[in-house]
Amino acid sequence: MYALYVPLILCLLLAYLAWKYLNGCFKYWQKLNVQYVKPVPFFGNSFQIFTSQVTIGELLGNLYKQFDAAFFGMYMLHKPVLVIRDPELIKKVLVKDFHHFHDRSVLYDEQCDAIASNMLFFSKSPEWKLIRYKVTPLFTTGKLKNMMDLCKEVANDMVSYLRSYDTTNCIDAKELGGRYATDAINSCTFGIKTNSFKSDKVSFYPMCKEILEFDWKTGFSQVAYFIAHGLVKTFKLRFFDYQTSNLLRKVFWDTLNERERTKIVRHDLIDAMIGFKNSPNLTESFQFEGDRILSIAVQVFTAGFETIGSTVSFALYELSIQRDIQEKLRSEINSTFLQYGSFDYLVIKHMRYLHMVVQETLRKYPILPFLERKCAKTYSIPEKNLIIDAGTPIYIPLLGLHYDPKYFKNPDNFDPERFADKKVDKTFYLPFGDGPRGCIGARFSLMAVKVALLYILREFEVKPSPSRTPTKIRFSPYSVFLSPSTGIYLKFKANRVVD
Numbered sequence: 001m002y003a004l005y006v007p008l009i010l011c012l013l014l015a016y017l018a019w020k021y022l023n024g025c026f027k028y029w030q031k032l033n034v035q036y037v038k039p040v041p042f043f044g045n046s047f048q049i050f051t052s053q054v055t056i057g058e059l060l061g062n063l064y065k066q067f068d069a070a071f072f073g074m075y076m077l078h079k080p081v082l083v084i085r086d087p088e089l090i091k092k093v094l095v096k097d098f099h100h101f102h103d104r105s106v107l108y109d110e111q112c113d114a115i116a117s118n119m120l121f122f123s124k125s126p127e128w129k130l131i132r133y134k135v136t137p138l139f140t141t142g143k144l145k146n147m148m149d150l151c152k153e154v155a156n157d158m159v160s161y162l163r164s165y166d167t168t169n170c171i172d173a174k175e176l177g178g179r180y181a182t183d184a185i186n187s188c189t190f191g192i193k194t195n196s197f198k199s200d201k202v203s204f205y206p207m208c209k210e211i212l213e214f215d216w217k218t219g220f221s222q223v224a225y226f227i228a229h230g231l232v233k234t235f236k237l238r239f240f241d242y243q244t245s246n247l248l249r250k251v252f253w254d255t256l257n258e259r260e261r262t263k264i265v266r267h268d269l270i271d272a273m274i275g276f277k278n279s280p281n282l283t284e285s286f287q288f289e290g291d292r293i294l295s296i297a298v299q300v301f302t303a304g305f306e307t308i309g310s311t312v313s314f315a316l317y318e319l320s321i322q323r324d325i326q327e328k329l330r331s332e333i334n335s336t337f338l339q340y341g342s343f344d345y346l347v348i349k350h351m352r353y354l355h356m357v358v359q360e361t362l363r364k365y366p367i368l369p370f371l372e373r374k375c376a377k378t379y380s381i382p383e384k385n386l387i388i389d390a391g392t393p394i395y396i397p398l399l400g401l402h403y404d405p406k407y408f409k410n411p412d413n414f415d416p417e418r419f420a421d422k423k424v425d426k427t428f429y430l431p432f433g434d435g436p437r438g439c440i441g442a443r444f445s446l447m448a449v450k451v452a453l454l455y456i457l458r459e460f461e462v463k464p465s466p467s468r469t470p471t472k473i474r475f476s477p478y479s480v481f482l483s484p485s486t487g488i489y490l491k492f493k494a495n496r497v498v499d
């Protein structure tokens with residue numbers, strides 16, 4: 001009898017201690033007198049994320065609606081996290097008091113994944129500053145003008161592909177956008193033609209799709225890099241799996257070695273990588289070599305693949321449903337073409353309605369739906385009676401802000417007119433983030449998305465299919481990006497082209 005009771009009592013005691021310990025972890029916000037979301041044992045407020053019910057971005061967006069205060073607390077597992085809602089406070093964190101918030105809280109750990117850790121997005125100061133300084137010149141206005149010609153070539157391939165398609169069938173706009181993004185990013189930044197609209201046998205796209213599509217396993221690891229650092233370190237989780245890392249290594253080193261061998265200079269990302277390779281160390285402790293160089297290329301490639309492709313597909317989806325908006329945009333495209341005879345960089349820049357459509361697409365679908373920073377040194381906000389401890393992760397819920405009726409009336413409606421005459425307030429409209437750590441590819445992405453849309457809409461009318469187009473887009477729970485969970489099937493009917 002005694003032998004039976006002892007293990008039982010020990011188990012109960014352990015469970016009680018674990019419960020006591022975990023509840024103790026959840027006292028942080030209460031002690032600071034900050035409103036917070038009621039946590040559950042072990043998971044804090046991240047149960048829905050770990051059970052793949054919602055993405056981090058959606059969870060933060062839902063919680064945003066439950067509060068009215070400038071900020072609130074929550075727990076990712078047992079880690080206290082501060083979520084900020086107030087536009088003025090957001091401005092302080094991202095821009096004005098950047099020196100307190102220069103790093104993201106996402107994990108940097110070369111032992112677990114050297115490629116991911118050294119990507120600009122993950123990198124920490126002081127290396128971040130040096131890498132950013134070197135990568136920024138790749139996206140100057142002069143370079144963007146040349147890149148636009150390359151995007152136009154890819155858009156031409158895309159339109160030929162659509163022309164050759166049986167228009168009674170539907171096409172997956174997500175797939176179309178993915179192919180366009182693959183070719184545009186590879187051509188503009190690495191100088192390689194990846195022919196995604198030609199036969200899949202000669203194209204790079206199926207490989208990219210396979211390696212960058214998220215399943216529960218990669219999704220779990222990637223989410224853990226944001227909110228469960230302990231799990232990543234304990235189980236040595238990789239952000240990119242071995243197969244992906246090896247493939248990326250092969251493609252980029254082959255391209256770089258070939259460029260060094262031929263001595264061709266294109267002033268693109270590959271040239272910048274060669275520069276890194278041959279330049280002295282960035283800092284005494286940080287040598288730029290091996291995977292650290294590769295990370296720069298991988299960052300640009302992975303950032304561009306998902307974001308540009310999805311934005312094109314979300315825009316086509318909304319335009320297919322809102323036919324009057326599609327017509328208005330087509331009429332701007334046709335009249336601009338009649339006036340200028342072609343679409344060059346400055347012409348596109350002045351296409352007001354096209355810009356409004358893309359802005360509205362990124363409001364409804366901010367591809368990276370949350371921003372995050374880490375408080376580097378204790379930060380005091382006396383007027384809000386708050387002291388943020390060093391090390392606290394700070395989250396900014398873009399889905400909450402972009403769907404707040406206080407800032408955007410009838411937020412579920414797709415309405416480009418809301419961007420008609422006023423300058424956009426960047427304190428609550430933040431699809432590319434803001435401040436020194438804002439998106440480095442913003443201008444390039446806007447240009448690439450616009451080129452794709454205008455080439456498609458000039459030649460094709462885009463319609464939903466009653467049986468195949470989703471009535472509401474759902475997002476993959478395995479991705480930190482807003483990525484459609486199913487295909488977005490649309491019909492592309494040839495138009496009469498104005499010439």
Ligand code: HEM
Pocket residue numbers: 094120121122132299300301303304305307308311362366367368371372430431432433434435436437438439440441442444445446
């Ligand atoms: C529609 C397309 C895109 C969207 C919506 C987007 C959005 C974002 C957002 C929200 C951030 C975080 C900003 C912050 O924390 O303040 C970011 C960071 C970043 N993006 Fe993009 N992005 C897009 C395309 C691209 C492209 C094409 C590239 C590469 C050429 C790129 C490269 C980066 C990099 C390197 C960072 C990290 C910057 C740093 O930490 O210094 N993005 N992006």
